[in-house]
Amino acid sequence: MYQEWRYNEFQQTGKNYASQDEVDVYDPTHDDFRDLAKELKETVNWLNPKPNSKILDIGCGTGNFSIQLSTLCEKVYAIDVSETMLKFAQSKAIAAYATNISFSHTGYLNFDLPKDHLDGVISSLSLHHLPDFWKSVALNRIFRVLKPGGRFYLYDVVIPDQQSKDTIDAFIDRQERRGGAFMKEDTIIHFKEEFSTFDWVMKKLLLDAGFLIEKEILSDGVFKNYFCQKPL
């Protein structure tokens, strides 16, 4: 493949997570609209980590999922294209005595792990940073590094197949009520400059990569959990 047309995943699109100011406000502002305890529980329930499991957290952000999973498995690979996020997550991991997390400055299109190496992969609110073709490349790369039977937890903002414009407008209003002007602006940037795709496109990309979609949950009109597995 010509390197010239490869997508540069290290350039920030939409929200600038390379900015220290954005990283500093990330956890408190996300608390305004997320139930992190519930998300962590869902992740653990689906990935079902064992003491010898190896898990990859892609777009680890401030490290909440990596730190939680690290207490239950052998090793977590936590990767992100923002070095600022990685430094922040690393300091949280040190404070939590989580010594089995390997942090790397890399992303969906560049991580380097052996085939059939991982028991689980988590992607939470990060895949939408890639345009659709590159989502497909990323999903194929995730499929390759999972062991047969390995599990993939995908959580992201998707565009509903029906009444998409009204649903997005209503979601922006709800986000404003939850987190004021900051969260309204955050959500507008999301839909204007990032690459959330239709639910049906996401499902097709997952199925084409070879995944079984065992369960799906839609919440708030736009948040979607896909509980996936690589066939045995």
Ligand SMILES: C[S@@+](CC[C@H](N)C(=O)[O-])C[C@H]1O[C@@H](n2cnc3c(N)ncnc32)[C@H](O)[C@@H]1O
């Ligand atoms: C909205 S945050 C999500 C953080 C965390 N996973 C969570 O659920 O709170 C998105 C993160 O994905 C990272 N990111 C964006 N594009 C990426 C890519 N191509 N590969 C890996 N991480 C990426 C950003 O730097 C940012 O830290």
